[in-house]
Amino acid sequence: MQRVGVFVCWCGSNIAATVDVERVADVLGREPGVVFATHYQYMCSQAGQELIQNAIHEYDLTGVVICSCSPRMHEVTFRKTCERAGLNPYMVEIANIREQCSWIHKDRESATEKAVILGRAAIAKVHLNAPLTSGSSPVKKRALVIGGGIAGIQTALDIAEAGFEVDIVEKKPTIGGKMTQIDKTFPTLDCAACILTPKMVDAAQNEKIHIYAYSEVTSVKGFVGNFRVTIRRKARYVDETKCTGCGLCTEKCPQKKIPNEFNLGLDNRRAIYIPFAQAVPKVATIDPAACTMLKTGKCGVCSKVCTAGAIDYRQKDTYVEAEYGAIVAATGFNPIKLDKFDEFAYSQSPDVVTSLELERLMNAAGPTGGTLLRPSDGTHPKTIVFVQCVGSRCDDAKGKPYCSKICCMYTAKHAMLCREKYPDTDVYVFYIDVRTPGKNFDEFYRRAVEEYGVHYIKGMVGKVVPENGKLKVQASDLLGGRQLHIDADLVVLAAAIEPDESARPLATMLTASMDTNDFFTEAHAKLRPVESPTAGVFLSGACQGPKDIPETVAQASAAAAKVIGLLSKDSLVCNPCTAKPNELMCNGCSSCEKVCPYGAITYLDKEFRGPNRTVLLRRVAQVNPAVCQGCGACTVACPSGAMDLQGFSNQQILAEVDAICR
């Protein structure tokens, strides 16, 4: 039996005006186990807190019930008060007799009666409280950034700036991400490479940043502060320490006809290649599916011409195991595949391109050296039609239900650049809405219309039919109320963007939640946008939702700030109100594991003593108290009641129910 002290607060007149606090203290003082009961005007004040502390000492209290305002106001305060008096802070319960009693009732009689009942429920609960201690777990002061695009790079730079070690894992042979394929960026129209490459070089040269390019994360174990990650470093068949990036091998390789992913298949590369001139690391990579030597054992030209002796055909994948305190997901996005959008003739005509392909066509380092030419015949397009929302805001399963956010701006950018470079070109943009909310964005779009004479037409493009070298575009003009037929030379589709395909398997590895569109979900949509609900996992960039470069960089720095906050701690205090399985009763049925949002539950085969001196091996659940957030879903999924929640145990809640209904 506990020795419980009851403290009823007047809260000035907030409670006392409606609830007869003296009577409440009096009645509760006669409850079983209550050895002291009193009332005071302001329990949370210095004097009130001292009153509690003195009572704890004088009456040897083992449990404290405070009838006052909402626990959301002062539970922490009173827990600290009791802790300072030497009582375990979790032996404190609050009965809410203000927000949920005195403030909502007018009748003194019924309000007082209710306050007594609420007090009784709290007393019943505290009788079953057990002292809980917050555990602590150490924090490894190293961060992992998965994805080496602008988001990953910015996050890594900020974390390194704060003095912590950080590793970047990027699956492509070079970091840089989508921005390396972009020509100019809105709203300032400065060149993407010019603003990105200095950051790439900074990241490469920073002592605290280590880049694993051409690598993938294959497994993640552990929890916040102590993640154990396995990284697979794919074989380039080129020794990174020796290769100087001179590019001679890429000129001499006899395999010339491999579609170049960097230029989205618009031109070819060799079997040994460097993705682009500013690649970081500037190291060649051999594509094992295309290399004659690796496939048949004959050739070896690159090895012969390499002056550094860097080619190594026998190189194998290697695995690195490392420990991190925090992980940042920055896996980015890709435009969707347009194979289901035949109405736009994407697969039928090479002159129907996606916006990203247009970027490559207009880029000086692209397949046409920066001159905008039709892929089919290399002539200059005189009429260009841009189609918005291809696959975005789409009810169909073939597209995405959401708005991809960046397309209105980049189409305006493309339209302006076309008109600026080639004033003789007619440019049409078919849109449903134009969404340009950012800073200087609306002005940017208006310039396209007013200064550059881009024809913005509200309406959908119904069909694009290639005919005699032209593209017959049939569209509607909703504001003009008519059908339009345009003979275009080039049609550009603003394809929807979707998260990279590595995101979902990664989310599974991290036990991070994703929404139905495979974007990572945030811990709270408004107040915690860069953290995953899974402790220790942070989100940076488009993997969390479509966004443009300014937002990506802002979010990347925000994620870095959160990581720095985590890594600057030496150890983490865990919430002690966690789930606890009773191994003797556990079936090992895995129901609890399936409902845990945080992956806090694992299983172990444990030995138990059986009858007749036998030993039984049984599969039982284990809860990691550092990861468990105390929601209690597992306790309800458990059929035998073996899983319970400390601080809100089955018995405690039932005791509250009994006290209320009695």
Add this chain to the structure above:
Amino acid sequence: MQERLKQKAVELLENGGADRILGWKTGEFFYDLTPAVFTSSAEIEREFVFSAFSGANLSKYLIAESRKGGKVAAFLKPCDSYSFQQLLKEHRILRENVYIVGVQCAGMCDMEKLRARDCDGVTAVRENGEKLVAETLYGERIVDRKDVLLERCTVCKSKKIVAFDELIGEQGEEQDLGRFAEVERLEAMTPEERYAFWRGELSRCIRCNACRNVCPACSCETCIFDNANSGFRNKAAADAFEENLFHIIRAFHVAGRCTDCGECSRVCPQHIPLHLLNRKFIKDINTFYGPYQAGAELDSPSPLTDYTTADCEPSAVLTRGGNS
């Protein structure tokens, strides 16, 4: 059929395919078959029975048997195989220690129904195709098997054996014989009628716990009704616990895991139609969350540890049809 099973059992013991065989043997009466473990060919010859009364679901015993070392072989009818696969899903049975012989089933029979067909003093029953030949003290009686099937077999949901290492008999298919008809009949009553019906049924419960003990889904190491921390520890029949709490709690705990094997109703000495509680949950799950059969697939998510963001609200219960 019995001979084929016996031969298979002996074969498995002798060629080392299994160290123990889980099957049935005669209990107090010839129609009262009981699950049993056989460890020698002689025992099998003497005592192994497979007849029209082999209703017992052997899958639950594999929980303990698969952990006793060596290999145990078991004969599972289609409905039993669903329970087996569900237990595998819940990691209760060590699959590598078990050898399953799937046995096709023509439906198990109910002695009470046989007696009701003017068969008194029955001393033995033989199966003859679709007929049962009962030898009684007063001569032979022949009845159609389908007229004396156990309730659950009259609405058999599947002849498919979902997990096995080998089969005796043909593999079957799922079928729909309207097993929710009685549930629907109850749903169409007024709440007062339903209340009266269930009070009538559940108040006869004597807390023998047979339903719990035979149910494969009720296989917790420590049952909640034996768990002091749960607040629901209760053994003997006590005022209103059975009507209000025991059966509804048990049905809720097995919801989504119950494979509708029908054992609970078969073993109840008071003939309480417990399957009507479990089938109600199954029907609700099918209606609200999509058709689901526990144990049909090894990796399908269980409805109560799963969700979709578009699930219906609980108020759907308030506004859907039925009398009020």
Add this chain to the structure above:
Amino acid sequence: MPVTETFQPTIVAFCCNWCSYAGADLSGTNRLQYPANVKIIRIPCSCRLNPLFILRAFQRGADGVILCGCHPGDCHYTTGNYYARRRMTLLFSMLDYLGIERERTRVEWVSAAEGAKFAATMQEFTAAVTKLGPNRRLEDLRCRKD
């Protein structure tokens, strides 16, 4: 069942700590009235509500039980209320099947900003339960107060 003027139902409300308890506090801060029959029990998440607790409340004499939680999709623990939603749907359906009045149980999603909704819900619910009269069908005679 005849309802006397003096019948005051006992209503137990389970509120999740993050949204609905805060919503209840908000109705208090805004001084919005609802009947004193409603007593709130705080749980960390709506998924903590074991159907057994509802049955226990009825056994001990509660006349109505309501669960309040975050709106689906907004659960502080991301998925808790989805599981609660499924369990409560099945439980209420089973209670209905056993002949228990449908209006004695309810689930309402209340966010931390919806103080008014909380108060209105409690008023409605208390009125509905008062109309039904005392809970006789699920009570345990040993727990009867009179």
